[in-house]
């Protein structure tokens with residue numbers, strides 16, 4: 373890609389008869405063909421240009437000629453890279469992915485608070501955008517629904533996941549990077565023959581014990597005894613005690629890692645490895661630079677907003693502290709640095725390695741508040757830690773570990789919980805507080821509140837809102853980049 377070719381394309385797009393509106397800037401024209409972003413281009417592109425290129429990746433419907441889909445396999449093996457498709461149409465499977473043509477299809481609802489709902493770029497997905505997975509050895513079995521009698525009529529196996537929004541994810545990533553750095557330093561410094569507590573930003577991640585030789589003591593699965601809260605507890609793993617806030621299960625450490633999986637799972641789009649991994653005849657599906665731009669865009673979307681709480685809402689804010697909700701839903705986290713580094717390739721345990729682009733989280737459009745230690749305040753209402761949520765919320769393979777739902781923006785983002793089963797906030801609160809859930813005590817306290825106190829909690833949660841004007845602001849970005857190129 374060359375900047376000159378972008379500016380020519382911009383001039384073309386803006387010079388169309390209705391160019392008074394920035395809606396007419398067709399991003400696909402700016403970056404198509406030979407104008408594709410390569411990793412080396414990032415060094416010469418402005419932050420705005422990178423974000424715009426990333427926005428295109430997020431909103432672009434990929435085509436078969438560009439690598440969408442998995443190739444026309446007649447004998448699908450079940451592996452993600454050679455999936456079949458319904459009636460062999462090549463573009464849609466639904467269970468186990470191949471279920472969207474663009475990121476925007478599933479991340480587009482800014483608010484469900486009003487009727488009709490409000491759309492924008494980067495929001496949540498509704499019920500019909502939920503992803504259906506079939507993992508392990510079990511498959512989604514529709515036959516169960518045809519059987520008569522008992523619960524089997526209602527129980528169809530499968531994993532359902534409802535799309536969260538991507539707002540504020542740069543701040544989340546910065547907090548998790550710094551937590552990982554803290555945990556890794558504690559592990560490295562832990563003395564032999566001792567049990568050492570692991571803590572990051574005030575959150576406990578259990579402990580590790582080193583034996584006389586200085587090795588971490590593990591159980592039969594290789595998991596470090598006493599360690600908790602992250603996705604990978606195997607002492608030998610390169611992901612050991614790496615805080616991974618993304619995904620409902622807290623299994624993706626950065627937006628970049630998540631985006632690689634999303635491109636492949638939903639669309640069969642592979643990041644350039646120089647091979648046609650899915651046998652569809654297209655080799656360069658996503659360049660490393662396009663992936664980098666996408667991850668910068670995702671991590672530089674707007675930040676959820678908190679309306680100033682008054683009266684009842686103010687009382688509600690105190691009540692969620694008093695009854696224990698904020699032990700997991702920690703109102704805010706402080707970072708040491710306001711600069712988030714994007715990396716390629718990523719080394720999980722060292723978030724400072726291979727940084728290619730750095731962004732200032734206090735700048736537009738994130739606007740995180742600067743704190744006293746040179747970092748930012750991230751008002752996420754979560755601890756970035758995985759918790760056991762009880763058998764009721766377990767997915768079909770019995771796994772019930774989920775990362776704490778971040779409550780910022782929660783007033784706008786129904787349906788709730790990982791699978792969207794809770795259609796209202798109060799349902800969400802009650803449903804994750806079964807007796808065998810780690811949230812039981814807090815939810816039990818909530819259930820014991822007077823009606824007026826419960827209403828105060830809901831009034832407070834109603835102040836936590838998604839950002840406004842995502843289309844308008846991103847259109848302004850498109851215009852600005854065009855202007856910077858001399859238009």
Ligand code: HEC
Pocket residue numbers: 430471472473474475476477478479497501502503533534535536537538541617618619620621627630631634635638666670
């Ligand atoms: C078919 C619907 C669908 C499409 C298309 C889709 N997503 Fe998602 N997205 C989801 C779901 C569902 C989740 C939750 C996944 C999980 O919990 O593991 C999610 C989660 C995410 C997250 C993590 C958010 C968080 O805070 O945990 C990111 C980042 C993301 N998607 C980016 C993308 C990108 C980039 C694309 C396009 C390449 C994309 N998504 C396309 C449904 C979709």
Ligand code: HEC
Pocket residue numbers: 620692695696697698699700701759761765774775776777778779782785787788789790791797800801804810811812814815818829
């Ligand atoms: C032990 C930790 C823990 C405690 C305590 C806790 N929660 Fe949660 N909360 C979670 C986890 C984990 C999830 C995500 C569950 C899922 O995705 O299925 C969650 C999800 C939620 C959601 C849904 C968010 C969404 O966007 O889907 C709400 C609302 C919520 N909690 C409110 C509360 C309130 C109010 C309290 C206090 C009564 C509370 N929680 C106590 C861990 C906790």
